[in-house]
Amino acid sequence: MDKRIWAVGGGKGGTGKSFVSSGLGLHLASLGHDVMLVDADLGGPNLHTLLGMRNGHPDLGDFLTNRVGSLEEAAVETPYEGLRIVRGSENILFIANLNHYKKLRLLRQVRQLAAQDVILDLGTGSSYNTLDFFLSADPGIVVATPEPTAIENSYLFLKSCIMRVLKLYMDHYKIPDLHQKMLEQIEKNSQSLYSFFKSLLESDRSYGTILYRALRNFRPCLIMNKARDQADAELGRSVADVARRYLLIDLHFLGAIPYDARVHSSLKALQPFTTAHPDSAAARAIRSAAEELIYAVEHSRRTPPEIGFPSPR
Amino acid sequence: MIKRIEDWTYYELLNVERTASQEEIREGYQAALATYAPGSLAAYGLVTDDERRQIAGRIEEAYQTLCDPERKEAYDLSLLKRSYYYSPKAPFRRTVGRLEIEEAPPKRGFRQALRRLFPRRKGAAGPD
Numbered sequence: 252m253d254k255r256i257w258a259v260g261g262g263k264g265g266t267g268k269s270f271v272s273s274g275l276g277l278h279l280a281s282l283g284h285d286v287m288l289v290d291a292d293l294g295g296p297n298l299h300t301l302l303g304m305r306n307g308h309p310d311l312g313d314f315l316t317n318r319v320g321s322l323e324e325a326a327v328e329t330p331y332e333g334l335r336i337v338r339g340s341e342n343i344l345f346i347a348n349l350n351h352y353k354k355l356r357l358l359r360q361v362r363q364l365a366a367q368d369v370i371l372d373l374g375t376g377s378s379y380n381t382l383d384f385f386l387s388a389d390p391g392i393v394v395a396t397p398e399p400t401a402i403e404n405s406y407l408f409l410k411s412c413i414m415r416v417l418k419l420y421m422d423h424y425k426i427p428d429l430h431q432k433m434l435e436q437i438e439k440n441s442q443s444l445y446s447f448f449k450s451l452l453e454s455d456r457s458y459g460t461i462l463y464r465a466l467r468n469f470r471p472c473l474i475m476n477k478a479r480d481q482a483d484a485e486l487g488r489s490v491a492d493v494a495r496r497y498l499l500i501d502l503h504f505l506g507a508i509p510y511d512a513r514v515h516s517s518l519k520a521l522q523p524f525t526t527a528h529p530d531s532a533a534a535r536a537i538r539s540a541a542e543e544l545i546y547a548v549e550h551s552r553r554t555p556p557e558i559g560f561p562s563p564r
Numbered sequence: 565m566i567k568r569i570e571d572w573t574y575y576e577l578l579n580v581e582r583t584a585s586q587e588e589i590r591e592g593y594q595a596a597l598a599t600y601a602p603g604s605l606a607a608y609g610l611v612t613d614d615e616r617r618q619i620a621g622r623i624e625e626a627y628q629t630l631c632d633p634e635r636k637e638a639y640d641l642s643l644l645k646r647s648y649y650y651s652p653k654a655p656f657r658r659t660v661g662r663l664e665i666e667e668a669p670p671k672r673g674f675r676q677a678l679r680r681l682f683p684r685r686k687g688a689a690g691p692d
Contacts, residue, residue, distance in 0.1 A: 397605065398605075399605060399608045399609070402605055402606070402608050402609060403609030403610075404609075406609050406610040443610075445611075445615070448568075449568050452568055453568075459567070485595070485598070486605055486606055488595070489595070489598065489599035489605075489606030492579065492596070492599055492606070493606050493607055493611060494610075496569055496619070497610055497615070498610070
């Protein structure tokens with residue numbers, strides 16, 4: 252079976268990325284998978300805490316400073332069978348400013364980890380490092396909460412990913428005029444991404460092919476965390492719809508995780524929420540998202556999107 | 565193929581299948597309306613007010629057409645008239661041009677057709 256690499260990210264802090272990462276990892280391990288969690292939140296790692304572990308060595312910093320030879324050697328066992336973790340580094344100042352060479356080395360080593368499932372827990376923001384980790388995974392999972400700030404930052408994060416994908420695509424296929432156009436219209440003239448796409452399609456329909464080919468493999472997923480009512484749960488579907496129309500990407504909504512006040516108390520007790528309250532609605536939602544992901548990655552994501560027809564004018 | 569919002573069909577706007585019942589169309593309309601309603605959280609930070617008004621107008625237009633059986637039938641016919649027929653297994657997409665068609669498997673030529681009709685016997689030697 253192919254190795255699965257998932258990355259959990261999103262623009263805003265406090266949406267529950269580490270909570271989702273640990274929940275997904277624990278569930279996959281409980282299914283008998285060999286799972287590796289990598290705390291790639293370079294600015295503020297704390298995934299180990301959610302698993303009830305203390306910080307210590309070896310960690311990601313030991314790998315990046317060559318104290319250990321490979322990322323595999325930086326991994327430690329967790330108290331849960333089948334689940335290992337590469338803890339984030341305590342040396343935050345050094346590690347948060349990862350240079351290009353170290354980033355590529357880390358990405359290469361992630362692919363070489365001896366685990367069936369690898370889950371990268373990413374930090375907040377849209378730095379190139381975070382975007383590249385997110386884009387290296389299939390799929391990347393955006394965790395948002397039903398608040399304007401989180402929604403706004405999620406779109407910003409997705410837009411940054413799209414810009415990065417387009418830049419890499421245009422560099423690779425040597426389409427400098429289009430890249431120049433993108434820089435001028437979006438960065439200098441503050442045009443929205445959709446207006447840019449639209450003006451491109453109107454100037455030449457063949458640009459549609461280029462955009463389609465560049466973006467067709469970027470198919471992130473979305474989890475709406477801390478949903479308090481049905482409207483919050485439905486919001487995820489609406490966000491996916493808006494992203495499909497205005498960002499031209501296939502954002503797959505995995506589901507909503509209901510808000511549960513006990514998350515706070517289980518965190519204080521240094522106990523993973525999904526093992527402390529396995530029958531809660533939130534734990535069930537995480538399990539269902541994990542299974543949907545397995546299904547989505549193995550089946551539907553390998554088929555191309557639906558064929559559309561133009562509307563009559 | 566990537567399309568502008570103006571190019572989405574009414575069915576795509578309401579996120580329903582072409583075979584959707586009136587009830588499904590109404591549900592799709594309500595969900596789409598909620599997504600693009602004034603002050604909608606889903607549109608926050610990405611969709612401008614003008615864009616939101618434009619799509620809300622198209623959603624309304626889509627529902628008014630699809631909920632009326634006569635107008636729906638006329639619209640379905642117009643869709644059919646404008647779309648070329650390709651079998652569901654067609655290995656390329658319409659309107660995407662040369663790049664996509666390149667992904668189609670190589671065309672079977674006369675030689676391959678003959679080879680299928682008269683398969684080579686096992687152990688038979690000869691030039692390929």
